Amino acid sequence: MKTRDIVFLAIMAAAVTLVGFLTIPLVLAIPIPGVRSVPAALFYGLLLALGALKVRRIGSILAIAALNGLVLLMMSWIMFLNNVIAALIVELIVWLLFRGYQKERAILLGAGLYAPLTIPANLLVAIFIGGEYLGQLLATPWLVALMLLAAGVLGFAGAFLGLRIGKELNKAGILKTA
């Protein structure tokens, strides 16, 4: 990976972190499991799609998520794990289906899947930690499913928007995609 690519992914990670800081406090007080993934999903999809569009290598989405996770690690390692586990699952799925981000469908799938996958990642971390949060997640599976659906729809809409913006900027010569 070139220095230029790393800088771009780091800037995207900063934008993802900023989006998280702005949107997550809005829903922090709502006691619905998985609700924190919903308001940021659109922007996560958009920014991750742009990141993968510019740096079309396996690991682009993981790099953005891990950098965002490293900033969140300053507050809690649980948030770091949520981000990294979700991104690892995304990268695995994309690698198994497309072997990389060369196709636009791969970018759409990877960027769109990330936000909803943070909910099952949260479940995995909750299993590891235990406590009442796991009970909350399992007590209302329909609500968790609803949050998954909402995050999925917004995530894919964001990824679609990201691809559209990317194409427009590529035509204008601003974003050079591989």
Next chain:
Amino acid sequence: MFSGIDRPRQPLHPMAGLILSFLTLTLGLALGQPLNLYLFMASLALLYLVAGYGRTMVRVFRLLGVIALVVAGLAYLAGDSVAGSLMTLGRIALVGLSSVPLISVHPTQLSRALTQAGCPRIIALALLITIRFVPVLASEMQRIREAMTIRGVRFHWTNLRHVYRALLLPLVVRLINISDLLALSVETRGFSLSERGTVYKPVRWRLKDALVGMAFAGVIAGALVL
């Protein structure tokens, strides 16, 4: 670490902050009784106060306190017991407390400490950029909104065309421009990923780190006894 956070005059070594933060959250989550959790947090708050993190704690809890009270209140109204609601309140406060030693670390110091510890330069550089540019991007968003106001654009979040044309596109263009400029700046300063980096001002461990570490070990011992 983050803009607007008051830093103590002599912050802890970034690695010490990382270890303290990790252990605070891990041990706090393992405590099952509200009384034990609150005793653990009170001891740590006292330790951080003595270590010079009083202003940082006030700042963190001013932001987090309201959220913690609302979440715990909602949990109580939803039928949770008093002990359960107190535990919820305590766990949110614990996240705030665990963040205190790390969010006050200066990004440059963290980057230097990581390089000294043998962390790959690619990670140290990327992390430094990510942390540094969160407030920069926030101000960029503000600028875009101000530019819209000056031009008389009546921006509505509900109007998707406005959001796309007047906010998202300019913001993405700014992100790309910043990224290109920064990459150019890094390259022209001779930054290379292939060579081992040197640290201009090495971050050193001090007596304060050792003293806080020992006091922290005492708090952990107390928590384990509980």
